[in-house]
Amino acid sequence: MPSHDLDHAIHETCDVHEHAASLALWDQRYEQISGGRFEGRIEDLRIGPVQLFREQTSRAVVQQGLPRPGTLTLAIALASGGDDRICGRSLRPDGGYAVIADGEFELVTHGAFDVLALDIDRQALAAHASQVSGATVTGDDLQVQGPRGLHGHDPHQVELRTLLLDTLRTARESPGLLQHMAMRRALVQTACDALLARIRLPMPTQEAHATAASRERVVREARAWMRAHAHEPIDVPMLCDALGVSRRTLQYSFEAVLQLSPVTYLRALRLNGVRRELMRGSVEPVADCAARWGFWHLSRFAAEYRALFGEKPSETAARARTALH
Structure with missing residues (x-):
């Protein structure tokens, strides 16, 4: 595994364009499409090749842009204001998820929206996948079905949501614990396992x-x-x-x-x-x-x-x- 450098930040905004620019390493454009004062919050945790963030927006928004370069991203909705759509497909809090490659994406929300996203460097994920599977896995092997990604229902979503929220809570409430390398290494491995569980790997x-x-x-x-x-x-x-x-x-x-x-x-x-x-x-x-x-x-x-x-x-x-x- 590569370096496990650590960075944690919380951004609270009252402007949709300021909000779009506050997520580190992503290239995004947001347009607010429902009336009223915008309120947004992003909690962003980066540990080596892993970025985990929770994004909350108060108004209907159209989001377009590119994820962190060279990554795969897992997105899970926590709360929804309507029939929210990512790359044209529904993203609901009742079991749906999306895996997005590093191509352009579009997300349309219809009110207050709350989402967890986990993105991981493709090469680091491939190295972890090789170790897991016993087969040689490259970054190219981890392609999903085009930039629109995979969408599905996850029977273990509640457990995964709890795991990711607990990770953010640890960074927020007990930051000193993350100074231990064993802790950071465990978090990176857990994050890789969570994403790999939703990608088919070759059998050795x-x-x-x-x-x-x-x-x-x-x-x-x-x-x-x-x-x-x-x-x-x-x-x-x-x-x-x-x-x-x-x-x-x-x-x-x-x-x-x-x-x-x-x-x-x-x-x-x-x-x-x-x-x-x-x-x-x-x-x-x-x-x-x-x-x-x-x-x-x-x-x-x-x-x-x-x-x-x-x-x-x-x-x-x-x-x-x-x-x-």
């Missing part, structure tokens, strides 16, 4: 020829590498790089041998890493410790920690600090 031919012995070897080597690096905030791409296997191969091997996904196994490993640090009685905030181990969704982290260890992380930390005094 070598996976069809995997044997029970080869899968056992993958799991054995993976667990040995994890033990040797237990003090580090390990993630799945890091593990795949170390073993020289694709994420798909790693997934199939763990499911066949342990009846667990590598993500589940790694989550338990990382939770144990946090617990070891908390039990040392450090005065470091629990949130910072969790972020260093790649847990950026703090309420989910606390629930997973309690489910695994039978107590809240704050209880572990308090008991350890008491024992030291």
Whole structure:
């Protein structure tokens, strides 16, 4: 993955043209087509190759322009004032989404409108896709059906919306957590996975020829590498790089041998890493410790920690600090 430089900004405007110019790296033209005072808000988060933003507009608008160059964009409506259309097709809050290539697009809204957009550098996404699939994926392989993109219904949209909104909330309310590289890396990987889930990837031919012995070897080597690096905030791409296997191969091997996904196994490993640090009685905030181990969704982290260890992380930390005094 390329650099994970971070930038977060919020822009509030009362003019549609000022609003159009406030989204960094996009080339847009807006025309207000319903009467009344315009109010707009953009919250923009950029982490390396990923840009995530939420855009809110109060009046009917025609938007035309170009996304960030060299990217693919996933758009999800949160609220709508009518039959809003992107590239001529409906974009509704009840399950619709659009994937837009880096060609020109048009969005027509009919009142108050609220949208989440996730755009990712095509080359970074291709590198991530190669690691996921085990096949060589190039930026050209990630083409969608022309600049108008793909449109569809997503049964997991509620989960995805929550994930993206929580990411923005973390940047807004707990910006210090994003200073941890493990946190930023986890966010970039999660964003790539979200977009790749809506693009068909090639199946590697070598996976069809995997044997029970080869899968056992993958799991054995993976667990040995994890033990040797237990003090580090390990993630799945890091593990795949170390073993020289694709994420798909790693997934199939763990499911066949342990009846667990590598993500589940790694989550338990990382939770144990946090617990070891908390039990040392450090005065470091629990949130910072969790972020260093790649847990950026703090309420989910606390629930997973309690489910695994039978107590809240704050209880572990308090008991350890008491024992030291």
